[in-house]
Amino acid sequence: MIPLLWFAAFVAALIFLMALRIPVAVSMGLIGMAGTMVFVSPRAVVQIANLAYSQTGSFVLVVVPLFVLMGEVIALSGMGASLFRAAALWLRRLPGGLAIGTIAACTGFAAVCGSSPVTAATMGALSVPEMVRRGYSRRLALGATAAGGTLGIL
Incomplete structure (x- = not known):
């Protein structure tokens, strides 16, 4: 054929x-x-x-649940909300400042963990609810987190 x-x-x-x-x-x-x-x-x-x-x-996969757990602890402890409040104050003059802050946070987290899916999952749990709470559209919040999550492989 x-x-x-x-x-x-x-x-x-x-x-x-x-x-x-x-x-x-x-x-x-x-x-x-x-x-x-x-x-x-x-x-x-x-x-x-x-x-x-x-x-x-593979031992590489052992850290995946731990990074996701770390993100959940940060989100549920209120530290994530405090970090996003600080980012909102610092970046309020820029249009889409919190989305830019989310991508910057994804960059930092990606440098630590080195995995795109883990970065997207962890930062998604932190950033999407905070961005929606601050008036950003859900599509923009998810798009910024997904774009920032791809930095993990770099």
């Missing part, structure tokens, strides 16, 4: 699986394994399973 036909078949299968209300991650995993069996070899699927298992035992 030509590659475009394989692509169309896999996309159709993906849409079919999602129409059956199978979660997107599971659907994409099944399609990915089917593609590996077709284009590489059926034995390569075992390597995918081994790689996925070995990555879950």
Whole structure:
């Protein structure tokens, strides 16, 4: 089969699986394994399973819940609200000052943890409620946090 036909078949299968209300991650995993069996070899699927298992035992992933816990402690203790109150005072003359402050805070947190998803999750728990409380639209708050969260990988 030509590659475009394989692509169309896999996309159709993906849409079919999602129409059956199978979660997107599971659907994409099944399609990915089917593609590996077709284009590489059926034995390569075992390597995918081994790689996925070995990555879950990585020590890098141990810190993820701890950074999220740290963010929740900061948010629930009121320290996050105090920090955002200070940022709002410092940056009140700039349009979108708190959004700029959120991206700056994401930069600092990303330098400490080094993970984009952890940065986005932790800073999202802190910054989005504070920005919405201060009158920013939810879309801007989420967008600034998502943009700042991507700095974690750098």
